[in-house]
Amino acid sequence: MFTLDEQTQMVAGVIRQWCRTTLAPKIPALEAGTEMPFDLMKQLAKTFGFDAMLAGPVKKRIAKLRAGEVTPDEGLAASTGNPMMMHVVVKELSRVSPGFAMGFGVSLGLVGGAIVAKGTADQIEKWGLPLTAVQLIGSWCLTEPDAGSDAFGSMRTRATRVDGGYALTGSKTFITNGPGADVFLVYARLDDDVATFIVERGLPGVTVGPPFKKMGMRDSPTSEVFFDDVRLGTQHLLGGREGAGGRSDTKVSLGSERSGVPSMAWGIIERCYDASLQYVRDRKQFGRPIGEFQAVQLKIADLFLKLRTVENIVFRLAWMQQHRVSDMPFINASKAMAAQLAVDAAMTAIQIHGGYGYMEELGLEKLARDAKLLELGAGTTDINLLAAARELIGVGAST
Numbered sequence: 001m002f003t004l005d006e007q008t009q010m011v012a013g014v015i016r017q018w019c020r021t022t023l024a025p026k027i028p029a030l031e032a033g034t035e036m037p038f039d040l041m042k043q044l045a046k047t048f049g050f051d052a053m054l055a056g057p058v059k060k061r062i063a064k065l066r067a068g069e070v071t072p073d074e075g076l077a078a079s080t081g082n083p084m085m086m087h088v089v090v091k092e093l094s095r096v097s098p099g100f101a102m103g104f105g106v107s108l109g110l111v112g113g114a115i116v117a118k119g120t121a122d123q124i125e126k127w128g129l130p131l132t133a134v135q136l137i138g139s140w141c142l143t144e145p146d147a148g149s150d151a152f153g154s155m156r157t158r159a160t161r162v163d164g165g166y167a168l169t170g171s172k173t174f175i176t177n178g179p180g181a182d183v184f185l186v187y188a189r190l191d192d193d194v195a196t197f198i199v200e201r202g203l204p205g206v207t208v209g210p211p212f213k214k215m216g217m218r219d220s221p222t223s224e225v226f227f228d229d230v231r232l233g234t235q236h237l238l239g240g241r242e243g244a245g246g247r248s249d250t251k252v253s254l255g256s257e258r259s260g261v262p263s264m265a266w267g268i269i270e271r272c273y274d275a276s277l278q279y280v281r282d283r284k285q286f287g288r289p290i291g292e293f294q295a296v297q298l299k300i301a302d303l304f305l306k307l308r309t310v311e312n313i314v315f316r317l318a319w320m321q322q323h324r325v326s327d328m329p330f331i332n333a334s335k336a337m338a339a340q341l342a343v344d345a346a347m348t349a350i351q352i353h354g355g356y357g358y359m360e361e362l363g364l365e366k367l368a369r370d371a372k373l374l375e376l377g378a379g380t381t382d383i384n385l386l387a388a389a390r391e392l393i394g395v396g397a398s399t
C-alpha cells in the first residue's frame with residue numbers, strides 16, 4: 001500500500017521529464033495569460049496515452065448501460081484499476097504548476113468523471129469519452145457570486161420547464177477553465193432540488209467573462225460564466241431524467257474534487273523538500289553549509305514529515321478508491337490538512353532559501369501563491385473541517 005508499483009514509478013518519471021522540458025518553459029506565458037493551457041493539456045493526454053488508458057473502461061461502461069445492466073457508479077480512477085496513477089500524475093504536474101494540474105484535473109476527473117459516472121450511454125459517448133481523452137475541455141460550474149460555501153442553499157441559477165425541455169438562466173463565478181471550456185457542467189435549481197446540465201459553449205445565451213487576475217494559480221484561467229435563457233433538452237440533463245443528477249449525487253463530485261487536492265499538496269511539498277534539501281547542502285554562510293545549523297535542520301525535518309504525512313493521505317485515498325470505501329470525514333479533513341501543510345511547506349522552503357527563495361526564478365514563490373488556493377477551493381478549510389466534524393458527530397448538514 002505504501003509503495004508505488006513499477007508502472008506508476010515509470011509514469012511518474014516520464015511525466016517529470018515532460019514537465020521539465022515542455023511545461024516549465026511555458027510557465028511565464030501561462031502565468032502572464034498570453035498563452036492558454038488547453039492545447040498543452042491535450043498534448044499531455046495524447047503523449048502519455050491517457051486517452052487509451054481511460055477509453056477502455058469508459059467504453060465498457062457505455063456497453064453495459066446500453067445492455068441495460070445497471071452498474072454501480074465507480075469513479076474513473078477506480079475503473080482504471082490503478083487509482084494511484086492519476087494521483088501521481090497530478091503530483092508530478094503540481095511540482096511545477098499546481099494551476100495546470102488543477103485545470104487538467106477539473107476537466108478530466110471532475111467534469112469527465114461526473115459524466116461517466118452519472119451520464120446516460122449517449123451522454124458518455126458524446127461528452128464523457130472526449131473529456132476523458134482530453135479532446136474536449138470541461139468546466140465545473142457550482143459557485144455563484146452570492147453562493148460560495150452555501151452553494152446549494154443560496155443558488156440562484158435556475159432551470160424552468162419550457163417546450164418539453166428547459167431554459168437555464170443564471171451566472172457562475174470563479175470557474176476553472178471557464179475562458180476555454182467546450183463543455184460546462186452546470187448545477188441549477190429545478191423546483192426544490194438541484195439538477196445538473198451539460199451545456200456546450202456555442203449554445204445561444206452562453207457567455208464567458210475575461211480571465212480574472214489572481215494571487216496564484218495564474219496558469220489556470222478562471223472566469224465567470226453566464227447563462228441567459230439557454231434552451232436545453234433532456235439530452236443535456238445529466239442522467240437523462242429529473243432527479244438523476246440531484247443534490248445527493250453532487251456530493252459525490254464534491255468528494256472527488258476534494259480527493260484530488262492532497263495530490264496537488266503532495267507535489268508542492270515534495271518540490272519544496274527536494275529543493276530545500278539540496279540548498280542546505282550547497283549554500284554556505286559563516287564558512288559552513290547552512291544545513292549544519294540546527295535551526296535549519298529542524299526545518300528540513302519538518303518538511304520531511306509534512307511530505308510523508310501528505311503522501312500517506314494520498315495512499316489512503318487511492319486505497320479507498322480502489323476498494324470503493326466511502327469515508328467523507330477523512331476526505332474532507334485530510335483535504336484541509338493537506339492544504340495547510342502545503343502552504344506551510346512553501347513558506348518554510350522560502351525561509352530556508354532566504355532572499356533567493358523570494359525571487360521568481362526559483363519557482364518557490366509561485367508554489368506559495370498557488371498553495372493558498374488549496375485552502376479556499378473545493379470548500380474552504382473551515383467548511384471542510386466543519387463538514388467532517390458534523391458527520392462524525394452526527395449533527396447538521398455537511399457540504
Ligand SMILES: Cc1cc2nc3c(=O)[nH]c(=O)nc-3n(C[C@H](O)[C@H](O)[C@H](O)COP(=O)(O)OP(=O)(O)OC[C@H]3O[C@@H](n4cnc5c(N)ncnc54)[C@H](O)[C@@H]3O)c2cc1C
Nearest residue numbers: 140141142143148149174175176376377378379380382383
Ligand atoms: C482560483 C479558484 C478556482 C475555483 N474554481 C472553481 C470551479 O472550477 N468551480 C466552482 O464551482 N467553484 C470554483 N471556485 C470557487 C470555490 O470553490 C469557492 O471560492 C469556495 O467554495 C468558497 O466560496 P466563497 O469564495 O464564496 O467564500 P464564502 O463562502 O463567502 O466564505 C468566506 C469566508 O467565510 C467562511 N464561512 C462561510 N460560511 C461559513 C460557515 N457556515 N461556518 C464557518 N465559516 C464560514 C469561509 O470559510 C471563508 O473564510 C474556485 C475558486 C478559486 C479562488
